[in-house]
Amino acid sequence: MIGATGHVGGFLVPRLVLAGHDVVAVSRGASAPYREHPAWRQVERVQLDREAGDADGSFGRRVAELGADVVVDMICFTPASALSLVEALRGTGTVLVHCGTIWVHGPSEEVPVTEEARRTPFGEYGTQKAEIERLLLAESRRPGGVPSTVLHPGHITGPGWPMINPVGNLDLDVWEALATGREVVMPGLGLETVHHVHADDVAQAFQRAVERPAQAVGESFHVVSERAVTLRGLAQQVARAFGQEARLEFATFDEFRAQRDPASADASWEHLSRSHSMSIDKARRLLGYAPRYTTVEAVLEGLEWLRADGQLTLA
Numbered sequence: 184m185i186g187a188t189g190h191v192g193g194f195l196v197p198r199l200v201l202a203g204h205d206v207v208a209v210s211r212g213a214s215a216p217y218r219e220h221p222a223w224r225q226v227e228r229v230q231l232d233r234e235a236g237d238a239d240g241s242f243g244r245r246v247a248e249l250g251a252d253v254v255v256d257m258i259c260f261t262p263a264s265a266l267s268l269v270e271a272l273r274g275t276g277t278v279l280v281h282c283g284t285i286w287v288h289g290p291s292e293e294v295p296v297t298e299e300a301r302r303t304p305f306g307e308y309g310t311q312k313a314e315i316e317r318l319l320l321a322e323s324r325r326p327g328g329v330p331s332t333v334l335h336p337g338h339i340t341g342p343g344w345p346m347i348n349p350v351g352n353l354d355l356d357v358w359e360a361l362a363t364g365r366e367v368v369m370p371g372l373g374l375e376t377v378h379h380v381h382a383d384d385v386a387q388a389f390q391r392a393v394e395r396p397a398q399a400v401g402e403s404f405h406v407v408s409e410r411a412v413t414l415r416g417l418a419q420q421v422a423r424a425f426g427q428e429a430r431l432e433f434a435t436f437d438e439f440r441a442q443r444d445p446a447s448a449d450a451s452w453e454h455l456s457r458s459h460s461m462s463i464d465k466a467r468r469l470l471g472y473a474p475r476y477t478t479v480e481a482v483l484e485g486l487e488w489l490r491a492d493g494q495l496t497l498a
């Protein structure tokens with residue numbers, strides 16, 4: 184697993200170990216796993232820096248030399264990086280499971296959005312991930328190509344880091360306002376949607392893709408919670424979890440922007456302008472994916488962690 188100690192790896196590595204797989208965890212080794220778990224004692228840790236290895240052309244070869252049956256790639260962001268890994272893996276029989284993003288889709292047209300929807304990504308991140316998806320699915324069809332699967336998570340949520348809030352950014356004050364009955368200014372009508380997924384549900388989908396190559400190879404899958412939420416729906420449900428009714432004030436996006444710092448307003452715009460609401464029917468059908476967390480359950484678990492960590496004051 185490349186990028187094994189992050190949000191998803193913290194859940195996926197223990198899952199794979201407990202299922203009896205031999206796991207090699209690749210990272211720079213700069214950070215400890217997000218979640219401590221006894222399973223890490225059975226994991227081989229390999230220190231590689233992908234950026235440095237991509238720059239000098241050694242990264243793909245070093246990964247191929249590990250001789251894995253499956254490579255799970257969590258941290259590939261450019262087609263060039265994907266291609267150099269694929270070129271190193273050709274002929275080895277290794278299956279590649281790549282982490283994409285629902286941002287391979289631009290603004291939602293028909294919802295829930297299916298994997299077959301025409302790709303209209305915007306912004307460097309989503310555009311490059313869409314190009315990587317195209318490249319890997321074509322690679323799978325190519326005779327002698329690396330059999331590949333692409334999983335597209337929504338907003339990854341869980342204990343250990345801040346998650347997208349009901350105004351579409353990571354600002355913690357919004358959660359505090361909802362939990363303590365203070366007013367929240369929302370952009371628009373609050374009817375745009377966001378689609379979270381708990382990190383353990385992402386890990387579940389990866390585990391299933393790893394264990395079911397016959398169903399997964401050559402396909403891409405959305406990996407999100409059962410249903411997206413509207414921004415006002417998320418606000419109301421979180422407020423109620425703290426015994427409050429959300430006090431929501433609605434503003435034009437420009438008015439909203441004027442009250443937030445530019446980076447937060449930009450993050451909100453990135454989410455609102457896509458308004459994703461994704462279908463998981465395909466992952467359900469082919470992988471047996473069954474998310475354990477609703478969006479609100481995932482968010483509440485993350486909030487509890489932030490509170491316990493002293494980052495949030497929730498009444």
Ligand SMILES: NC(=O)c1ccc[n+]([C@@H]2O[C@H](COP(=O)([O-])OP(=O)(O)OC[C@H]3O[C@@H](n4cnc5c(N)ncnc54)[C@H](OP(=O)(O)O)[C@@H]3O)[C@@H](O)[C@H]2O)c1
Nearest residue numbers: 186187188189190191210211212213214232233284338339
């Ligand atoms: N965050 C979201 O809401 C979201 C939504 C959809 C899709 N995604 C996708 O999720 C993936 C990220 O997964 P994640 O959130 O589990 O990761 P993460 O929490 O950001 O962790 C990154 C992992 O990669 C390692 N890493 C970082 N830079 C590295 C490098 N140059 N060389 C080798 N290892 C490196 C880190 O360990 P070291 O620091 O020790 O190297 C760590 O293990 C990305 O593909 C992203 O596009 C994220």
